[in-house]
Amino acid sequence: MNARSEIPFDLPTDQKTGYVGKSVPRSNARRLVQGRGCYLDDIRLPRLAHVVFFRSPHAHARIKSLNLSKAKSAPGVIAVFNGMDLQEFCTPWVGVLGHLKGIKSAPQHPIAIDRVCWQGEAVAAVVAETRRQAEDALEFIEADFDILPAVVDMRSALEAKYVIHPDLQDNICFSRELKTEGFDEAWAQADRVVERTYRFSRHTGVCLEPRAILADYNPADHSLTVHHATQAPHMMQDIFSKHLNIPESNVRIICKDIGGSFGIKVHVYADEMATAAISVALKRPVKFLADRMESFLTDIHAREHEATVRIAVKQNGEIVGFDLDDLTGIGPYSVYPRTSGIEGNQVVNLTGGPYRHKHYRAKLNVVFTNKNVTCQYRAVGHPIAVAITEGIVDEAARELNMDPAEFRRINFIPDDAYPYLSFPSGIKFECLSHQKSLEKLLTLMEYDKLRAEQAELRKKGIFRGIGLAAMIEVTNPSPAFYGVGGARISAQDGATIKFDPQGMITVTCSVTEQGQGNEAVFAQVAADAVGVSIDKVKVFTGDTSLMPYGGGTWASRGAGIGGEAVLQSGKALKSNLLDVAAAILAVEKATLDIHDNNVVDRLTSEVKMPLSEVGRVAYFRPDTLPMNFQSELTVTRHYTPREYGFTFTNGIQASYLEVDVETGEIKLLKHWCVEDCGTVLNPMLVDEQIRGGVVQGIGGALLEECLYDENGQMINGTMADYLVPMAAEMPDIVVGHIQTPTKQSELGAKGAGEAGTAGAPGALMNALNDALSPFNASLNMQPFTPQRVLQALGKVPVDG
Amino acid sequence: MNETRCLVNLTVNGQRVSKDVPVRMHLVDFLREELGLTGSHLGCEHGVCGACSLFVNGKLIRGCLVLVAQLEGAEVSTIEGLSESGELDVLQQAFLKHNALQCGFCTPGMLATAYDLIKNNPKAGRDEIREYISGNYCRCTGYQAIVDAVESVIAEQGIKQGVQ
Numbered sequence: 001m002n003a004r005s006e007i008p009f010d011l012p013t014d015q016k017t018g019y020v021g022k023s024v025p026r027s028n029a030r031r032l033v034q035g036r037g038c039y040l041d042d043i044r045l046p047r048l049a050h051v052v053f054f055r056s057p058h059a060h061a062r063i064k065s066l067n068l069s070k071a072k073s074a075p076g077v078i079a080v081f082n083g084m085d086l087q088e089f090c091t092p093w094v095g096v097l098g099h100l101k102g103i104k105s106a107p108q109h110p111i112a113i114d115r116v117c118w119q120g121e122a123v124a125a126v127v128a129e130t131r132r133q134a135e136d137a138l139e140f141i142e143a144d145f146d147i148l149p150a151v152v153d154m155r156s157a158l159e160a161k162y163v164i165h166p167d168l169q170d171n172i173c174f175s176r177e178l179k180t181e182g183f184d185e186a187w188a189q190a191d192r193v194v195e196r197t198y199r200f201s202r203h204t205g206v207c208l209e210p211r212a213i214l215a216d217y218n219p220a221d222h223s224l225t226v227h228h229a230t231q232a233p234h235m236m237q238d239i240f241s242k243h244l245n246i247p248e249s250n251v252r253i254i255c256k257d258i259g260g261s262f263g264i265k266v267h268v269y270a271d272e273m274a275t276a277a278i279s280v281a282l283k284r285p286v287k288f289l290a291d292r293m294e295s296f297l298t299d300i301h302a303r304e305h306e307a308t309v310r311i312a313v314k315q316n317g318e319i320v321g322f323d324l325d326d327l328t329g330i331g332p333y334s335v336y337p338r339t340s341g342i343e344g345n346q347v348v349n350l351t352g353g354p355y356r357h358k359h360y361r362a363k364l365n366v367v368f369t370n371k372n373v374t375c376q377y378r379a380v381g382h383p384i385a386v387a388i389t390e391g392i393v394d395e396a397a398r399e400l401n402m403d404p405a406e407f408r409r410i411n412f413i414p415d416d417a418y419p420y421l422s423f424p425s426g427i428k429f430e431c432l433s434h435q436k437s438l439e440k441l442l443t444l445m446e447y448d449k450l451r452a453e454q455a456e457l458r459k460k461g462i463f464r465g466i467g468l469a470a471m472i473e474v475t476n477p478s479p480a481f482y483g484v485g486g487a488r489i490s491a492q493d494g495a496t497i498k499f500d501p502q503g504m505i506t507v508t509c510s511v512t513e514q515g516q517g518n519e520a521v522f523a524q525v526a527a528d529a530v531g532v533s534i535d536k537v538k539v540f541t542g543d544t545s546l547m548p549y550g551g552g553t554w555a556s557r558g559a560g561i562g563g564e565a566v567l568q569s570g571k572a573l574k575s576n577l578l579d580v581a582a583a584i585l586a587v588e589k590a591t592l593d594i595h596d597n598n599v600v601d602r603l604t605s606e607v608k609m610p611l612s613e614v615g616r617v618a619y620f621r622p623d624t625l626p627m628n629f630q631s632e633l634t635v636t637r638h639y640t641p642r643e644y645g646f647t648f649t650n651g652i653q654a655s656y657l658e659v660d661v662e663t664g665e666i667k668l669l670k671h672w673c674v675e676d677c678g679t680v681l682n683p684m685l686v687d688e689q690i691r692g693g694v695v696q697g698i699g700g701a702l703l704e705e706c707l708y709d710e711n712g713q714m715i716n717g718t719m720a721d722y723l724v725p726m727a728a729e730m731p732d733i734v735v736g737h738i739q740t741p742t743k744q745s746e747l748g749a750k751g752a753g754e755a756g757t758a759g760a761p762g763a764l765m766n767a768l769n770d771a772l773s774p775f776n777a778s779l780n781m782q783p784f785t786p787q788r789v790l791q792a793l794g795k796v797p798v799d800g
Numbered sequence: 801m802n803e804t805r806c807l808v809n810l811t812v813n814g815q816r817v818s819k820d821v822p823v824r825m826h827l828v829d830f831l832r833e834e835l836g837l838t839g840s841h842l843g844c845e846h847g848v849c850g851a852c853s854l855f856v857n858g859k860l861i862r863g864c865l866v867l868v869a870q871l872e873g874a875e876v877s878t879i880e881g882l883s884e885s886g887e888l889d890v891l892q893q894a895f896l897k898h899n900a901l902q903c904g905f906c907t908p909g910m911l912a913t914a915y916d917l918i919k920n921n922p923k924a925g926r927d928e929i930r931e932y933i934s935g936n937y938c939r940c941t942g943y944q945a946i947v948d949a950v951e952s953v954i955a956e957q958g959i960k961q962g963v964q
């Protein structure tokens with residue numbers, strides 16, 4: 001099952017035009033393969049100080065006493081800070097959004113004041129000449145705590161036997177209820193109702209480069225330059241400006257190479273705010289780099305859900321509706337500024353996603369607990385919504401004795417029904433392709449043949465399973481995602497293209513790069529739009545002082561939104577270049593075009609002059625141009641998706657696996673994904689996003705789990721204990737595409753970054769339960785560890 | 801030598817280096833902080849992630865698990881040296897062609913491990929490649945492109961032999 005993939009290699013090494021749609025390699029990756037990238041910890045500045053944090057050993061406690069004096073006099077120590085010390089430099093924040101009605105949270109400070117609410121919350125900071133000295137000084141901090149009851153379990157949080165923030169009255173951060181008209185009547189008329197409860201464990205992103213920030217305050221001009229491993233530099237510029245009281249234009253965020261993000265690096269972290277505040281306090285550059293143990297305790301976690309879902313069906317297989325009750329525990333604070341209510345809200349929005357049922361009821365409770373905070377991590381809410389939808393769909397098909405592929409086929413929203421504006425949760429679909437995607441998937445995986453093989457092997461005592469999971473995916477979000485709720489997070493992005501005298505172009509864009517290949521895609525789009533070869537294009541991102549204003553990279557928005565801005569900018573530059581050429585040649589602009597770095601005759605393609613000649617005249621001999629002519633060879637364009645709240649994509653995944661019913665081990669044999677991200681700008685990079693996403697989804701389904709004990713202590717916070725997918729355990733992944741471009745942009749690209757993660761856990765769960773079906777066993781708690789598989793088979797006792 | 805510092809003489813990427821270092825300093829901190837060789841990355845500092853994989857006396861090791869004080873007289877090869885010598889050229893080209901990296905943080909360690917595999921098992925198949933790189937985390941790619949890249953190099957037999 002480990003075979004070379006059918007990568008669509010179409011490398012245009014000699015190509016001069018037509019890059020969009022081709023697998024163009026990433027030129028900006030060259031420095032990375034030589035170890036010559038510049039990640040945050042590679043930056044060296046004069047007078048750089050290093051900050052480390054003394055963190056709470058308790059999940060919930062009052063700080064009785066905190067003595068930092070011995071630490072302050074330790075070798076190399078420059079300063080020490082407690083929570084009160086930073087109050088004058090940084091104001092607290094509350095993670096709520098206006099459009100999540102009723103959401104509440106408590107004020108959070110850069111360093112805890114009086115009370116700690118999760119194990120790992122910073123209690124004090126030590127700044128020293130070297131990180132070693134700062135870490136040594138932590139030993140001298142004397143802290144005494146009064147331990148408070150820790151609310152660890154979501155159910156007890158909901159019951160509010162103990163309220164974490166007394167001012168909030170209860171432990172409910174956010175709740176939402178939804179019921180479509182006529183739900184009860186329709187439900188009563190269904191032939192069957194199937195119910196299951198699905199449980200999802202917390203996991204986290206494990207970016208290989210840990211969170212990192214280097215803040216450099218300059219008192220001479222009251223400016224703050226922050227080198228930051230963040231996905232959203234303009235958002236952070238706004239936040240540092242607001243909470244550190246520095247004018248926005250005096251705050252500059254610079255993102256060089258970033259070692260993975262996946263949503264982990266798009267939030268406000270207290271220790272990072274503290275680092276910036278300390279730089280202001282000390283008037284010198286200060287760096288914080290989380291170590292791996294700190295990462296496990298403080299990088300956002302995600303996906304702790306318990307969801308009971310019911311499906312009502314007719315005897316002929318038609319889905320009548322879904323009924324959802326979701327509970328999620330988010331830690332002690334809603335994370336700023338995107339809130340920790342979004343994940344659960346997405347589950348409510350997306351459940352039932354691919355289907356044309358008319359009825360839906362949903363209830364969501366988002367509760368505070370004394371564990372690390374959770375927030376948006378790759379595919380936010382989708383892995384939950386897809387798994388519960390596709391899990392219960394499979395159960396219904398099984399009860400009706402229908403093939404799961406056939407059951408989906410008759411229930412999908414048909415490909416000719418778009419735009420589809422009547423989905424019961426209220427989300428709107430512009431143009432999807434569930435039917436085409438399913439048929440392509442079944443062909444790719446040779447579904448019938450695989451089913452026959454499965455049946456044959458079952459007779460021999462080999463238990464294999466085939467699982468399908470159809471999905472919808474939020475991409476290219478409009479201002480409806482955050483802006484309408486009052487968060488200063490841009491939904492629009494901009495691209496500037498500057499024509500250089502030798503005929504090269506430099507593209508700068510507010511969308512950022514953490515390895516996805518956004519910069520490579522922008523180069524393709526710009527080269528095609530202007531008419532230059534790709535070796536003439538340089539792309540830079542990640543500097544708020546130099547780039548147009550924009551949102552950055554998250555929610556699968558980079559290529560679709562940034563790419564459109566680059567396209568429009570490139571077209572405008574081309575037009576301006578032709579103005580100059582027409583003036584030089586004294587011909588009508590309409591007779592000219594740009595092709596392969598030359599100005600050419602539009603009809604005959606005869607080369608009129610190289611672009612370098614346009615540059616020479618425009619920049620160095622404008623005196624030869626008509627008196628009233630001014631060339632404009634730097635242009636900026638912006639783009640905002642507005643017609644739909646989100647530009648949904650769709651797709652379907654399949655997993656083929658084998659369960660060892662003696663050991664409970666699951667071997668993944670192969671995985672398929674057919675997805676529709678609209679225009680595929682670079683097949684190699686899109687496939688990479690899908691495959692990487694699938695493997696991250698598999699990680700959550702099979703291995704990854706942040707384990708807490710009953711006191712709220714995380715017990716597996718090292719890489720040796722927290723398992724992630726490694727190469728040998730992962731299957732080869734076949735990727736196929738349907739292309740239904742969005743009509744909201746000229747480029748037609750939707751997002752592709754999260755689809756893999758959205759669908760993989762559901763596909764894997766369905767394959768597992770298909771494999772276990774001969775035993776009348778099923779497992780609905782992720783991750784599917786060997787122990788849980790054996791418990792499902794009744795071979796080992798269930799815990800507690 | 802006192803209790804906390806010692807003088808160490810070693811060769812890094814062919815250059816002789818003498819430095820007075822803390823005895824507790826591991827090799828990657830030494831390379832990054834003392835020599836400015838920032839191509840070796842620290843992803844965990846407990847020997848699991850493999851981002852700091854590099855060569856000491858021709859042997860693939862985890863730089864975060866070796867103290868520089870242990871390396872008197874040793875020869876160390878890092879991503880910077882292996883790139884300049886051209887030894888990794890074919891693998892690096894293959895990584896770019898197959899996009900066997902996204903964020904690139906794991907890449908220097910992944911390249912070192914792949915290079916070691918090809919030296920030791922020049923006919924490795926896909927399963928063997930997957931097994932050999934299973935001590936190196938990659939959180940971005942899903943591994944398949946890395947396997948494809950290494951496999952393509954093995955198929956072309958185009959790599960230079962031996963780490964100097």
